[in-house]
Amino acid sequence: MTLADPASGILDATRALGVYVHFPFCRARCPYCDFATAVCEPIPHDEYAAAVAAELSARAGWFRGERAPELRSIYFGGGTPGRWRSEAIGLVIDTTRRLFNSTGPLEITVETNPGEVTAESAAGLRAAGVNRVSLGMQAFQDHLLAAIGRQHSVAAIAAAVHAVRGAGIDNLCADLMFGLPGQTMDDWRHSLAALVALCPSHITAYALTVERGTRFGALDRAGKLQRPDEETVAAMYVTAHEVLQAAGFEHYEISSYARPGRRAVHNTLYWTGGAYLGVGASASSFRPLHDGTGWRFSNPRALKTYLRSAAVGKGNPLPAKIEHRAAEDLENEGLWLGLRTSDGVERAAHARRYGRDPLASPERAAAAQKCVDAGWLSVAHDRLRLTDTGFLFADEVSSRLWLGR
Amino acid sequence: MPVINKIDLPSADPEGVRRQIEEVIGIDASGAILASAKDGRGIDAILEAVVARIPAPQGSSAKPLKVLLLDSWYDSYRGVVLLVRVVDGTLRQKQKIRLWAAGRDYEIVSLGAFAPFATEVGELGPGEVGFITAAIKEVADARVGDTITEASKPCDAPLPGFQPAKPMVFAGIFPTDPARYEDLRDALDKLRLNDASFSREPEVSAALGFGFRCGFLGLLHMEIVQERLEREYNLDLVTTAPTVRFRIVLRNGDVVDLDNPAKFPVEGEIDHIEEPMIAAVIHTPPEFVGGLLKLCQERRGTQTGLNYAGEKRVIIRYDLPLTEVVFGFYDRMKSVSRGYASLDYEPKGYQPADLVRLDLLVNGDRVDSLSAVVHRETSYIKGRDLCIKMKELIPMQQFEVAIQAALGSRVIAKTVVKALRKNVTAKCYGGDITRKRKLLEKQKEGKKRMKQVGNVEIPQEAFLAILKVE
Ligand code: SF4
Numbered sequence: 001m002t003l004a005d006p007a008s009g010i011l012d013a014t015r016a017l018g019v020y021v022h023f024p025f026c027r028a029r030c031p032y033c034d035f036a037t038a039v040c041e042p043i044p045h046d047e048y049a050a051a052v053a054a055e056l057s058a059r060a061g062w063f064r065g066e067r068a069p070e071l072r073s074i075y076f077g078g079g080t081p082g083r084w085r086s087e088a089i090g091l092v093i094d095t096t097r098r099l100f101n102s103t104g105p106l107e108i109t110v111e112t113n114p115g116e117v118t119a120e121s122a123a124g125l126r127a128a129g130v131n132r133v134s135l136g137m138q139a140f141q142d143h144l145l146a147a148i149g150r151q152h153s154v155a156a157i158a159a160a161v162h163a164v165r166g167a168g169i170d171n172l173c174a175d176l177m178f179g180l181p182g183q184t185m186d187d188w189r190h191s192l193a194a195l196v197a198l199c200p201s202h203i204t205a206y207a208l209t210v211e212r213g214t215r216f217g218a219l220d221r222a223g224k225l226q227r228p229d230e231e232t233v234a235a236m237y238v239t240a241h242e243v244l245q246a247a248g249f250e251h252y253e254i255s256s257y258a259r260p261g262r263r264a265v266h267n268t269l270y271w272t273g274g275a276y277l278g279v280g281a282s283a284s285s286f287r288p289l290h291d292g293t294g295w296r297f298s299n300p301r302a303l304k305t306y307l308r309s310a311a312v313g314k315g316n317p318l319p320a321k322i323e324h325r326a327a328e329d330l331e332n333e334g335l336w337l338g339l340r341t342s343d344g345v346e347r348a349a350h351a352r353r354y355g356r357d358p359l360a361s362p363e364r365a366a367a368a369q370k371c372v373d374a375g376w377l378s379v380a381h382d383r384l385r386l387t388d389t390g391f392l393f394a395d396e397v398s399s400r401l402w403l404g405r
Numbered sequence: 406m407p408v409i410n411k412i413d414l415p416s417a418d419p420e421g422v423r424r425q426i427e428e429v430i431g432i433d434a435s436g437a438i439l440a441s442a443k444d445g446r447g448i449d450a451i452l453e454a455v456v457a458r459i460p461a462p463q464g465s466s467a468k469p470l471k472v473l474l475l476d477s478w479y480d481s482y483r484g485v486v487l488l489v490r491v492v493d494g495t496l497r498q499k500q501k502i503r504l505w506a507a508g509r510d511y512e513i514v515s516l517g518a519f520a521p522f523a524t525e526v527g528e529l530g531p532g533e534v535g536f537i538t539a540a541i542k543e544v545a546d547a548r549v550g551d552t553i554t555e556a557s558k559p560c561d562a563p564l565p566g567f568q569p570a571k572p573m574v575f576a577g578i579f580p581t582d583p584a585r586y587e588d589l590r591d592a593l594d595k596l597r598l599n600d601a602s603f604s605r606e607p608e609v610s611a612a613l614g615f616g617f618r619c620g621f622l623g624l625l626h627m628e629i630v631q632e633r634l635e636r637e638y639n640l641d642l643v644t645t646a647p648t649v650r651f652r653i654v655l656r657n658g659d660v661v662d663l664d665n666p667a668k669f670p671v672e673g674e675i676d677h678i679e680e681p682m683i684a685a686v687i688h689t690p691p692e693f694v695g696g697l698l699k700l701c702q703e704r705r706g707t708q709t710g711l712n713y714a715g716e717k718r719v720i721i722r723y724d725l726p727l728t729e730v731v732f733g734f735y736d737r738m739k740s741v742s743r744g745y746a747s748l749d750y751e752p753k754g755y756q757p758a759d760l761v762r763l764d765l766l767v768n769g770d771r772v773d774s775l776s777a778v779v780h781r782e783t784s785y786i787k788g789r790d791l792c793i794k795m796k797e798l799i800p801m802q803q804f805e806v807a808i809q810a811a812l813g814s815r816v817i818a819k820t821v822v823k824a825l826r827k828n829v830t831a832k833c834y835g836g837d838i839t840r841k842r843k844l845l846e847k848q849k850e851g852k853k854r855m856k857q858v859g860n861v862e863i864p865q866e867a868f869l870a871i872l873k874v875e
Binding site for chain 2: 207230231234254255323336393394395
């Protein structure tokens with residue numbers, strides 16, 4: 001039996017590269033959250049930083065082909081990486097820079113929560129090299145923040161923005177949620193307006209998804225989670241689109257809005273087939289290969305398992321999941337993820353990468369026609385993209401266009 | 406001649422089994438032979454018992470040929486193989502034989518016996534069992550129970566008791582993808598080579614397009630055929646709810662055999678309707694008798710017997726309308742008896758019944774393949790429950806879908822599947838796309854199993870919803 005070895009095969013070095021660093025610690029677990037994170041005091045800052053740095057060194061070789069791909073982004077996600085000691089973040093950034101090739105601008109993002117940011121911590125991030133901060137604001141009503149178990153208040157939001165800007169980081173992103181328990185359309189409009197007033201450069205506005213295995217999941221199954229109905233949630237989505245577009249934001253992905261020139265470099269890699277190396281507990285990687293196939297793999301989720309496995313593997317933890325994706329699979333994925341963006345899928349580029357036009361298969365062409373008739377999809381000679389309404393039916397469209405084998 | 410095998414096993418309990426045979430089957434097992442095929446114990450005793458207790462064949466080789474067809478199967482090299490037992494006369498190589506019921510003549514190509522492997526023999530005489538091949542192309546021509554005789558010198562009467570297996574349950578089978586109609590036809594033809602007991606006729610449904618109305622011996626048989634079509638021939642099928650063959654007597658005196666609810670005549674033309682009955686025998690442990698009697702009663706049954714066979718077994722006899730049995734009786738019986746009860750039945754003629762056609766309308770249009778023939782008394786409840794069930798099964802679509810149940814032009818129940826407002830993964834970043842991708846693939850699988858009816862997509866299970874209605 002041959003073991004799946006994600007290090008095998010030749011990297012497709014023409015694709016841009018991002019590094020994702022997972023930091024699995026939070027002050028408290030939010031009841032809707034199913035990310036790999038834990039509430040743990042004290043946080044093993046240095047031990048974790050050492051493990052992550054060792055993993056970077058051990059795996060960097062997997063992401064260097066004959067010529068090194070261009071590193072575009074380092075993204076600290078979590079968890080709440082804003083709680084990580086800034087020296088540790090600095091160490092990880094320096095290690096990454098040393099290992100990879102980056103000549104152009106490099107986006108370095110840290111996610112954090114409003115209650116976690118002080119003037120000092122922001123200055124620390126800045127000194128470590130961070131140039132983009134993403135704040136999990138979620139709502140501008142204290143009762144809603146409490147309803148979804150957030151640890152911060154509305155007042156903390158403005159303070160955090162002030163601290164980040166004061167430290168000289170001007171690329172500021174905000175997460176905002178709708179479809180929350182008890183949230184009204186007026187609440188949502190107010191949150192949008194309050195956020196616009198803070199002038200962020202990037203906004204992620206997304207609906208609460210109730211996942212199994214979370215507290216909200218259990219409440220929901222017991223029928224004890226009162227949420228706005230589907231119709232209201234869909235209307236909130238449309239409202240966000242209208243308000244933010246009017247305020248000068250470009251709606252460039254289903255849940256993402258940006259000021260001109262401020263699209264998220266890192267997330268764009270996910271949607272456009274870029275390579276990414278994920279390090280730390282639970283982090284996922286994508287290693288596209290020269291032959292059109294690719295490896296997707298991810299690390300163990302539990303912190304202890306990750307640390308132990310990384311130690312045993314000399315920095316190289318045994319992935320918890322490994323998938324070798326055939327060229328046909330990646331083609332399906334490319335279409336699905338590409339359609340999530342307002343750029344959609346450029347047919348010539350798609351054909352170059354996957355060897356055929358996205359509508360080459362008659363089965364898919366027929367399915368696409370139905371989506372066009374439904375008003376969800378626009379098919380031009382050079383490009384496929386979802387319509388404004390189509391954004392709300394992205395999964396419907398993608399599942400119809402998905403080609404089985 | 407009871408034989409208790411596998412007595413070599415450590416867990417063997419011959420005395421317990423002896424008691425069970427008496428309780429369950431009701432025959433005397435005191436003389437049962439204890440045997441182990443594995444270590445050879447009891448084999449001599451079995452052979453001796455066969456000689457002593459089974460009467461010798463009475464036939465005569467001088468009489469005209471009379472052979473019983475015991476079994477037949479299709480062999481892709483040799484065509485149909487017949488397993489036979491000679492009653493009178495002698496079977497010889499190259500002989501010209503006639504299959505009585507089929508009325509066809511064949512020449513024997515090979516003649517043999519199983520000893521235990523197939524071995525060619527020169528002839529087979531009275532009492533002997535062996536096989537014949539004779540370039541027979543379809544199992545349909547070789548019905549089990551038929552009599553074989555010599556073409557040039559036929560016997561004067563066939564063996565008694567032959568009854569060709571008759572389909573009792575009917576359902577429409579359609580390809581989900583209309584383009585695969587031809588494939589379905591070929592697959593049915595191939596299946597029939599080996600299984601002559603199901604019938605098929607082309608059917609055109611306004612809702613489902615081109616397909617076949619097939620007849621089966623029973624529900625299990627139907628499931629097997631359907632499963633084989635899907636597995637062995639890789640077809641995605643929509644099967645309509647099974648129905649029985651009703652006999653409709655019209656005002657003008659004509660009698661119509663109806664095995665497709667879609668073809669139900671207009672109420673005004675009907676004088677009366679008769680439905681096929683069965684004599685059902687249910688074996689059950691005593692604790693479930695109450696629940697089973699109630700079930701049979703609800704299913705319009707007439708009790709014809711109830712007796713204890715030993716302490717642990719009760720035999721319940723009922724005359725039941727076959728259509729009630731087809732509508733999920735078996736599942737109900739199993740759940741009432743926690744899986745212990747078993748059912749056997751035989752056809753028992755026809756009986757008049759007050760039946761109506763229950764229609765289902767989707768966005769105002771009657772979907773012919775969703776109609777069912779039901780008893781008037783339960784039609785309201787069935788209509789209401791059917792609407793509720795359909796609402797669960799039909800996924801939200803781009804527009805609202807109204808579901809109505811109707812008797813004739815009268816709507817008796819209604820539900821609505823709301824329009825789909827959105828179907829989108831809210832947030833798709835963080836590199837772990839695997840789970841989200843799997844959700845999409847699942848949605849895709851679901852879509853493949855949908856049949857487009859008008860502009861509404863209806864999942865396969867929905868066509869069987871009536872079976873799930875209590
Ligand atoms: S802060 Fe973010 S990562 Fe942490 S528990 Fe809440 S939602 Fe999850």
